[in-house]
Amino acid sequence: MASVASKTVYDIFQSMEYGASASTTATAARTWLEQHSQSLGLFVDGGFVRPVDRQTLRVTDSTGESHNSCSMICICAKEEDVSACGVSASAGFKAWSELSAHRRAKVLLRLANTLQRYSQCMSELCVLSECPCSSSALVRLAHYYAGWAQLRDTLMPNWTPRGVVAIVVSADCQFYSIWLKVLPALAMGNAVIVVPGVKMAAPALLLAQVFMEAGLPAGVLNVVTGDCALVARVAQSIHTSYLTFCGSKQDGELLAKQLAGWGVPTSLSLSVSAVCPFIIFESADIDSAVDGVIEAAFKKNKDWQWVLCVQESMWDSVVGRLKLRMTGMKCVPLASEAHRSLVETAVQQAVQQGATLIQSCPPPSTGGLYPPTVLCGLAPPCSAVTTPPPGPLLPLLSFRSVVEGVTLGNHSPHGQAASIWTEDLTLALETARSLKVGSVWVNSHSVTDPSLPQSGRRDSGNCTNGGKEGLYQFLCPSLTPRMPRSTPRSLDYSAFGTAASTFMVPEGFDPSSVPRSCSQFIGGKLCKADSGCIRVVSSPGGAVLAYCADGGRKDIRNAVEAALKVQPGWLRKSSAARAQSLYALADSLDKRRRDMAASIQAQTGISMDEANEEVELSISRLSDWAARCDKQSGVVPPLPQTGSAFLIPEALGVVGIVLPDTRPLLCLVSLLGAAVAMGNAVIMVPSEKHPLPAIDFIQILQVSDIPGGVVSIITGGRDQLTQALANHSEIQAIWYWGSVEGCQFLQYTCCSPLKRMWLHCEEEVDEEGGRYWTHPSPSFEEEMWREAVVWKSVWIPTA
CATH class of the missing domain: 3.40.309.10 (Aldehyde Dehydrogenase; Chain A, domain 2)
Structure with a gap:
């Protein structure tokens, strides 16, 4: 305040008013901008480029004026610039990922030293761009992720980098948000394309220069600037393997809908506002x-x-x-x-x-x-x-x-x-x-x-940034098939899953032998579909094995209501108590192994030996998740400041699971165990083609001590039930194995209300009949566990 200088120290402490802010001339930032002629180009393949004949955008402050009389102009990248950037990033990824972990860590350590030389310029540019950021916080980030670059192969041996990662940060975010995504992506061996908001272009380009001087190989970090359409062009590039966005909810929803069907995994950090x-x-x-x-x-x-x-x-x-x-x-x-x-x-x-x-x-x-x-x-x-x-x-x-x-x-x-x-x-x-x-x-x-993650819930995003947990968004399990790149299908989102089911009498129907009628499992009880419709369960040869309920939207609503009532109580149970329930479930499955093997053999047509093997693997998989219940816990990381903090993995809530056609029993117990072990409730949609093993598994659930409503099994059309799951606001996550159209629908629909998604196309399953499930890598089970939890960090200062 203007009168602070005339007041005594006693007066200031009595009123506790703030003093005048220190003025800055931004000399270092202006000098750097003058070196670039106030025209901020693109950073591609290890250097600054200024393509001719490009539209430009003038960077202004909140009043619409140029920043402190310092004119900054951004270039709007065109399609050919995005293509060149993608080619450069792909080549950079190959060179960067082939380096040893130690050499990648050395580059990030040099970055911290280089950043200290540029700290004044970086701070001033951030102030001019209205996204102030502490240089010491950026140096701390660089040191922290240099350590993870060194230890990645040791502590995460079964994980591989995604490839070319697009990092999109809107203009209303803090500059720290870029670093919190760029550094872990590079530490894990990815190449990065940064698409900053217009106001953040100057510090983002300076960041690229600092990386270049630290010895980062050409093409590993690229920065492109432009208008709103640029983000979609970068994400839809054939070279982009993953996209992560930080910004507002409205911009995140729009981006998610634009990328539906392109086969690009997307995570959203919607912390703004x-x-x-x-x-x-x-x-x-x-x-x-x-x-x-x-x-x-x-x-x-x-x-x-x-x-x-x-x-x-x-x-x-x-x-x-x-x-x-x-x-x-x-x-x-x-x-x-x-x-x-x-x-x-x-x-x-x-x-x-x-x-x-x-x-x-x-x-x-x-x-x-x-x-x-x-x-x-x-x-x-x-x-x-x-x-x-x-x-x-x-x-x-x-x-x-x-x-x-x-x-x-x-x-x-x-x-x-x-x-x-x-x-x-x-x-x-x-x-x-x-x-x-x-x-x-x-x-x-x-x-x-950086040692503790920031993880959004509900409308704050489906992404975790920071800590070890934030590294996994930039990694894939080594042996797990990835979602294939594709182009969006012509899909009427409002009509998806709305086609009415029709009951047809199979050819060769014998009225003297009536197959059994099977119910679905909701709230711990057997019940018919609310619509009253049924479906035919056939063997591979076409014989009618049973009739099952044809569930729909009302059945999903009933299952969610039952889950919301019992899930908090299931979560409050100790991890040891949940482990005992899963052990008992595995024991009940063991006692009925012959019946379950016969069900698998009749439904899928595989040999009895293969069916027995699947049951044996299912029993073992349930026991694995029972054992993990009281082994997966939070951590208390060391902090560089006074105080204490701890990190807690928590249940998501209600999870919708659409099961694949392959290995119908094994995939059911694998995913059920992962979700339930962490305290979630699940609504499972069995394979539309092979529902019988899941229907017979209901009898095992009935005699278990898992509370009714924690697990619901609803049979019916996959698209109809997927549509119902996607549009229910109380379902926090969807795990989906199904068609390309189904994945596209979920990507488009599940951004409002926002859900965590784990999507797989059926084409991913190999021709050997589901080796993906029978011989999973250790990282696949860890991925299942990580998909079943959300992280909470708690800070407790002591001074």
Whole structure:
């Protein structure tokens, strides 16, 4: 503030106001830009290129002006630039992946040293680009992932790099987000194509220069800039093996739909504008908590929107301190004039709904500025709470009990992070366990370190960044077939899976011998399909073996309702108790091995010896997952700062599984065991071609001690049931083995509501009849386990 210099130290500590920010001339950044003539080209094949006759974009700040009178111009890449970039990345990947782990680690270590020379320029460029980032945090990232590059072959021996990874980061993200994806991708041996937002182009290109000087082979890191259409062109390139995106939910949904059917695995980190709870309990240090919420909610650059939840007994104290701390605070710059209109509309609606305002100063009449504003007394369903506009708004809610506080914390559709303030460690840990978010900070906020991952829940994404867990998005199991590249099919998404099933009497039907009728398994009970329809189960020779239920959307809804009732109780059981249930299930399967082998042989036509082998493998696989129940646990990583933190693998919730045609019993128990062992509930759709083994397995589930509703088995048309699973908002993940069209439909549909997906085309299964299942690599079982969990990091500072 202007008057700070005339105040004494005592006066400043009494008011706890912020001092004036240090001014910067950005000399190093301007010098670097002048070397490039203020025209930022592309970085392809180890050097800067400036293709002629390209459309350009002028980089401006939030007011629409050039950054601090420093004109920066980005080139819009064309199709030929993307093609050249892909060819360069493919060649770079071959050279980079063939290097030893030690040589890749040396490059990343040199990067840390080179970055220290460029730290001033990097910091100034980030400030000019309105995405400030600490150079020390980037150096820490480089050192951390250099260690993982050294240890990849030792600690992850059965995993291979994906190939060419496209990393897309929107302009409203922090620059740290690029590094958090680029460095682990390179450490695992991939080549990278970075597509930054326009404002982030300058620091991204400087990043490429730093890598080049550190000795990264040409083509391993490429940077292309351009308009919105560029992202789709890069992702659809035949050279791209994987795409990961960081940005807003709207942009992520649009990108996912554009890539549906191209066969490019995609992960989304949708942290921008995520709504996160800031919970203050009555046992908190109020002064520290209020200071923390002011810093978190009203700093100039932030990724998340905070909602302040205060225990009712502390309401007056918190409101009073907020008024004191906000006195004299300056207006906060908004991203644009349009955001100003959104903020004003949200404030007007909140006032109409009974909210009272706390503002640091009156709002200016015009311009992209708005004062820090607290909206007191809102109800949780208000739009200013669920979907607040980007700006310095802080909704303030109250709660009475701890349970009500946790409920408020989980009210948001996002699941990015939460901040808990209390001096009661037991309360803090219990609350951290109950919140459905990826990161929890106790008596702190926005603390990051690469050793602990950031994992989004629900609308915050399906991607994990950071830590060892974040490395696996850039790796594939060595022997697992990958989804083939393809072009999108002509598909009517609204009509997919809506064709009505028809019952047909098979040729040669003998009315004197009526096959048995089989029910499906929902909520621990046998039941018919809600539609009343049935399907024919035939042998390979065409003989009718049985009639099974033809399930549909209503059956899926019933199964989800049953799962939601029992899954929390199943999760609360100890891992040892879940292990005993799976051991008992394996024992029951062992006692009925002859019946199950006969069912497999009749359905698939394989020999009895092969059927017995599949049953034996199924018993062993269930026992494997039972053994893993109490062996897979979280970690407590060492931190470079004071305090403690731990990482917890948690269940996803309700998982929908569409099973393949190959090895019908073995694949069922393999996937069931992986999901249930970690505390999930599953809704399984057996093979449409070979459902009989799954139907007979229901009898084994009936006598098991697994609670009814944890496992449901619904028979019917694969497309119809896939469509029902995809459109149910309470299903958190879908594991799918099926057609190319089914994969395309799920990629298009499961971005809203967002689900975690594990997709496989039936063409992946080899001709030997499912060696993929009978002789899996160790990494395949680890992949199944990782697909069944989501990670939560909890930070507990000690100083």
